[in-house]
Amino acid sequence: MMSSLRSTTFRSCAQRSFQLYVNLVRQSSTESAKEIKIPRRIKRGPTDVLKALAATVTRDTTAPHYKYQDDPFLTPSSNVGKRTFAMAKESGKKAARWVQNQHPELFQHKVSFPFIENYTPITVYDENSAVDENTLKRVIYYAQVSDAIKVYELLEQKGINVSGSTKQSFLEMLCFFNCEDPLPEEFLEERWFHLSTKGREKLRKTWKDNSLAEKIFLSFEQKDSKAYSAIIQGMTRYCQAERAWKLYEECLEKNIILHTETYNSLIRVVHFLKEGFEHRWKLVQELLEEMAKKNIHPNVGTLNAVLEAVSTLPNQRQSKEYALRTLSEFKALNIQPTLASYYFLLITFCKQRGPISNILVEIMDTIQGQEFSVQDPKDTYFFVTAMDVCRNHLQDKDLAYRVDELLHTGNNYILIGDSYKESIYYRHFFVLMCTLESLDVFMDLYRKIVPHIYTPEPAVMEEVIKTIDMNGAMEYVPQIWSDMVVFDHVERENVVTTLLDSMARNKLPEESELISQFGNIAWDIWKRQEEDVEEDRYRQWRWTGQILGDMMTLLLRANQFKESCIILDKLNRSQQNIVGVPRVEVLQLFLDRCIQEKDVKAAIGCVQYSADAGFSDAEQMAQKLINNISLDEGILARLSNIIGKNLSKID
């Protein structure tokens, strides 16, 4: 058959068939056959081959993220662009799903085998749908909360009994989700960009009192440990601490043994229950003692919860001591700390206004080269905090490299969390390298990371420009400018000011082609703000004298005299709108050029401006002008008017 690309011919070497035929095959040869050892087949899962092949592929730094189309027009270049494109694609997906769910009767055909559930429209449960306990189980399995509630109500209406275990899993689901639907898993772009919109989460009570969860809990005839665990954990998750505590005390009275996770969650909400750090710590200790009394084994969650509580203690010496003691106690119990534990350690030890602590070095020594998986929601905070510590607290670039290496080992990159944390991580890394690393190495790193992995914010751009300025490496400036244009930083006054300032101050050798490039940059800035502008859009750009002065310097150096005249014109005309004045050397340079070019009008404009601006050198300038160019009476009179003194040619 032409379509068969692979036909397996195998000698039956399966153990079973070999046994079957060994009695049929008589060893005809008399020599004793050497023992043939056939090695055992290496077990592999269904996706192991794919994972092995995927491990040969590393990130290509010249390409955008694979969720974007790899086309220059469709590649995002700024942070705004990245977010917009990803969310636009996702909104397209949502629109498609909406269309599908509006007309489910058109999507009933089944062509794929094995059948793909995901491509079917969502089933809606109403009075007419035939539901039974299995439906409820399936809906709980797929974590469809609102559907589960509807199905449960339908079952109640029809009088169908729900078994205890199903009820328990239903209760657990409701407690976990607080009777609300979570963000659907397929729409992951929303989750990725979630925090950058929401900012920091405010921990406040969101638990729904008297919700279906509580009703179900009360409907249990015999409230056992599982039910109590579920409801307490649910309440603590959504910060309903008092009632959770009351239920906990009920459990103590009834002598019901709760799950470890329940105790962990109670430790986490201790700060809602008591005021004052001493009380809180005492409560934590009480809970731990309860656990020990009832022989409930602590786990990683307990470790992290305790460390979290410790990190909120104000007394630094105490908190450090407790933290280390906790760690060692848990190590004795053979519980390995996770990245979240290290995160809490970092925030305990490396406080902003505290003494410098080298705990990060010790942490890195312990976890170097290990691969982590997600064990705690706070695991994602580790890398950001570690890089923050490297930058602000320790200013150590080798340590930063080690942290970065750890991030890139194996599958650890997923622990970066979401886009917000990623951008902060790279921001810290970048600025640290900018200040500490030599410029060439830094620019290598810049080329690798920017723009696809990380797009610098304007503040970071400023730092980069300042570093380049310090090193006097002007050859990187055109690249920085083009990146600024692409990242949409041209509206930011501070960055542009810094850039122009560095360009103007660093004098270049005469033959350098950068001079003309700088002139082009200056003119480009002018064009963007003056000409390529939409009238009705609000612009936050305000010209300052310094910017215009620097631009003039660059244009003059690049022999673009006419353009610098236009700028001077603007200076003269819009004096009220422009903040500050350019340096006087600029005007003198301009005047010299005017004299060279014999452009009297421009020279007069220059003198006019310097007089208006109140420069004391105005008179000198006028005098120089008169000396060098022969002027006629009218103009001489004008000049005198400007200066306010009578001037004449001095030989």
Next chain:
Amino acid sequence: MEFSRQLLHRLQPTLVGQLALVRSFHATPVCQKVQAGRYRITTKRNKPLTYEMSNPPHQIAHRKSWNSWNTANILGGVRPAETTIEDLFIRKFMTGTWHNLFLSEVIIKRQHNIIRIAGLVKQAISARKMYFLIGFTEEILSCWLQCPVKLELQTVEDPKDAIFKYI
């Protein structure tokens, strides 16, 4: 009927003897012309043709390539009819959703389960809108065809770049 039979009877020895590629008997006038996929030359000579349009169908596999790649039409291939109908549906859908944006034909490649749709697109709408269309197309075609669908587009700034000649 009788006449045709007798005629065939008389012609048969000559036909067999020649072993030529002859057309069978016609009862109606025959039009031996081909006009599929060919464009008439205009008087003003300003009708733009892409490379694909300027090569007539007999140049497929010589100067032109196929737009649709799958294993349906090989000996022992599966689902040839359904694949072709799906291709027609995809082309109509793409042309309709991307209004006047495609500069070339829609290219459909199938590998196992995955359908990859490629083509040249004009840069007439903003990239954000394009991403909306990409997400929408991928999702709704996946749901309809029950296969993962991926778009691999190349955007062209100037439509004149895709024009091969003027006719």
Next chain:
Amino acid sequence: MAHFPKYMTTVLCIPRYQKQLPYVMTSVYSQIARSEKQTEEFRVLELVKKSAQRSARRKAKKIELLPPRTNVMPVDQDWSSVWPGPRSFHPASVPLPLRQGYNKKGVSPGKFANAELMKIPNFLHLTPPAIKKHCEALKKFCTPWPEELNDENCEKHFPVEVITSDYCFSSPDIREPMARIVILKVKLSALTLDKHAKDKLLRLVGERYDPSTDILTLTTDRCPLKKQNYEYALYLLTALYHESQKTEPWESEKTVADMEYYDWEQNVSYKNVLGTLNWPQSVKDTENFKLTPEMEEYKKAISDLMNKGEDLYTISKYKEATKKLLNLPEFLPLEYTTA
């Protein structure tokens, strides 16, 4: 003709992006000037907006495009990371100066805006270094071939050969009915069969046995699943083997016509020879007749002729044997030969 398009870049020569293209200005400014002029006079009511004004609004914002990323790709990059899987060609991502298409008057069209390059399947994801990497990554799933197991040993230890086919095709449905076929091949020399068992087996099996290679081929496709067909094939082999070992009572009714080979002593020829040689006395006791050497030779010759088929050698042997048996001279005189 499609050259590479005028991609928008910034004004400057940027060392990072070496290929530079001029900054294209539009005629926005002239249109603004025109609209300004109009405001000085009476505004004319235009019921149908002219196209010039429409395009003025559209071209207001220029988008900054990144240049193709082939400009920044380092020469020593890891290509298998850039193109890890099958993908339609994209000119901005492949740093090769390719041309595709036939142009009678001039040069072939370039790679930008070339749909032909996008149509053809490319193997940029399977360059030799990439394949090498894949092989290295897959080695951990492989075990070494045992050295003692060479070809003859294979035959000896694994006499049964099972052939199955798997099919790859493009379809949403993974089922393929041809994939259920299982072919089982075994050499009969590997099975212990005596004469009767072998004869019975060959009769049962019929065309499935190839005498030139001594291979019995069983093809099963009657079950819907490959696994079921495989188990059925094994069952068939077992059943055949055991059946051929058994002797049914009706097998004793085998007649001369059923014989699978020519046994001279049971055939007419034996009686004829005996009758001819002992003429005019008839031989009653054919069973214990002692054969003379000529008769032995005749028996061998005629058995060979019947069993192995006619060819020059067997026929000449038969001729010799017949002559010896009937005591005919070596060369017959001319009168007795036919013309």
